[in-house]
Amino acid sequence: MAIKKNQICAICGNRFTLTEGLFLRDLSDLLQEQVLKTNSYAKESSFICLKDLQKLRISRMQTIIDKDQEIDHQMSDKLKKELAKDTYVIKNINDTVYGKRTKGQRMADAVAKFGGSWGFIITFIIILIVWMTVNIVHLFGINFDPYPFILLNLFLSCVAAIQAPIIMMSQNRQADRDRFDSENDYRTNTKSEMEIRILHEKLDQLNEVQWPHILDIQKMQIEVLSEIENEIQSLKAENKPKRERNTRHPHSKE
Numbered sequence: 001m002a003i004k005k006n007q008i009c010a011i012c013g014n015r016f017t018l019t020e021g022l023f024l025r026d027l028s029d030l031l032q033e034q035v036l037k038t039n040s041y042a043k044e045s046s047f048i049c050l051k052d053l054q055k056l057r058i059s060r061m062q063t064i065i066d067k068d069q070e071i072d073h074q075m076s077d078k079l080k081k082e083l084a085k086d087t088y089v090i091k092n093i094n095d096t097v098y099g100k101r102t103k104g105q106r107m108a109d110a111v112a113k114f115g116g117s118w119g120f121i122i123t124f125i126i127i128l129i130v131w132m133t134v135n136i137v138h139l140f141g142i143n144f145d146p147y148p149f150i151l152l153n154l155f156l157s158c159v160a161a162i163q164a165p166i167i168m169m170s171q172n173r174q175a176d177r178d179r180f181d182s183e184n185d186y187r188t189n190t191k192s193e194m195e196i197r198i199l200h201e202k203l204d205q206l207n208e209v210q211w212p213h214i215l216d217i218q219k220m221q222i223e224v225l226s227e228i229e230n231e232i233q234s235l236k237a238e239n240k241p242k243r244e245r246n247t248r249h250p251h252s253k254e
Contacts, residue, residue: 005017005020006018007020007021007047008047009021009047009048009049009052010024010035010039010041010042010046010047010048011035011038011039011048011049011052012049012051012052014049016047016049019230020049020050021047021048021049021050021052021053022047022048022050022053023044023045023046023047023048024042024043024044024045024046024047024048025044025045027048027053028219028223030060030216031053031056031057031060034056034059034060035048035056038056054224057220057223057224060216060220061217061220064213064216064217068205068209068210068213071205071209072202072205075198075201075202075205078198079194079195079198101173104169105169105173107166108166108167108169108170108173109170109173111163111166111167111170112166112167112169112170112171113170115163115166115167116167128152131145131149131152132149132152135147135149
């Protein structure tokens with residue numbers, strides 16, 4: 001006895017058996033919304049065939065995937081634009097500070113480097129000891145600066161007066177280097193902050209939107225597999241009486 005196809009699909013309008021579809025009330029909220037968009041007159045008791053349900057699910061999956069891909073592309077383009085800005089260009093300090101030094105600036109750096117070393121201190125102490133020894137002991141009959149060493153004090157004052165501005169010149173160049181360092185640090189921090197912010201947006205998009213979408217897609221896949229399994233079981237149930245009749249009447253004419 002053939003099974004009557006007394007259920008009319010609310011989407012395609014064809015007739016189906018009860019096992020070849022589901023009622024609108026048995027569907028998820030998302031599928032119900034899609035069915036109502038296709039047929040606004042559908043009710044909770046409306047019947048939807050499995051083929052149309054699969055089309056709706058595939059359409060829903062494709063819409064979710066396209067939307068997520070569009071958002072990912074927008075974030076990637078935003079990151080590329082931020083990284084391509086000239087405000088993030090980092091300058092090489094060796095080119096900006098040391099690459100354009102004049103002869104006077106190089107001499108000032110050399111004097112400041114030598115004046116702040118142990119070599120200068122030891123050399124200066126040796127010169128002082130030799131100077132005072134020569135003038136006190138009258139070595140080789142030399143006595144050009146007797147005690148209290150007025151010429152030595154004048155010499156030390158001149159050295160200090162000349163050395164101080166030279167060291168200050170070198171320190172000004174160091175201040176320029178520190179300024180470039182600070183500027184590079186600021187550019188690097190700004191660039192890193194922008195990258196981290198966009199990466200956080202991507203992670204938020206992944207956690208709050210894409211993962212729930214993936215779960216929705218998996219639920220749809222499970223529903224499709226369940227429907228396929230039910231359809232297979234119904235087909236087996238339909239074929240079982242036929243096999244039993246063929247077993248009881250093996251010599252019957254076709």
